[in-house]
Amino acid sequence: MIYQLYPQVAHPYRYELNKDMHIAAAHFIPHEAAGSCANVHGHTYVVNVTVAGDELDESGFLVNFQMLKKLIHGKLDHTLLNDHTDWFDRHDPNRFPTTEVVARTIYETIQRYLDTLPHKPKCLQVFVRETPTSYVIYRPKVGER
Template structure:
């Protein structure tokens, strides 16, 4: 994976972790005005998660990195995104993919006793295009 500088999130938490990974998936944007993106095509998506909190778990982790990878890679890798239940009734644009990744991650984090927060999801779709999703409720920690 290439070295990348990501937008920083201002917060007051003691710990911050970032996890990089990628997955390969296809999608199409089901709208006439989407141009050639209306046709099925694939990407190697690069993802960075920013997670923060004040307490560590019993292992000394904010979150185990492998848990994060399983949640995202396991859900999206080698899939046609349009066919996944989480995108039913939605167009799987990069913005929606980033928001959906946030929802998956935060739902998992909410069940943890140390209550970490996902502050930012960065999704790069192509070498020249990326989206950052930041939930409003955690912007100031």
């Protein structure tokens, strides 16, 4: 296995956790300006999630890796992203299943989960590689974490 290094986020937290996932999924961008991406096609996405915090939970984890995988891989792997209408929308460009929106929506999903934990870890960034030569990084603006 080849290990990927990702751009890092400077932060003041004691712990930083990174979880990699491979997600095989199809999508299409419902807009004429998308060119051939308006047709259904698939990718093996490489996703990396960075979570940080100062405190560990009662199990000694910042976050359980399995929970992160369940939240994202468990939902998206081997699906048509456009079918996830709770995440994506064919009429709102801010919710088309582009790589940018996929990264932001993964962030929002993970942060919602983290907000339920008593020790309040934070998702610092989500990296989504769509092809070997194209990727997106989503980071919340300062003050949103």
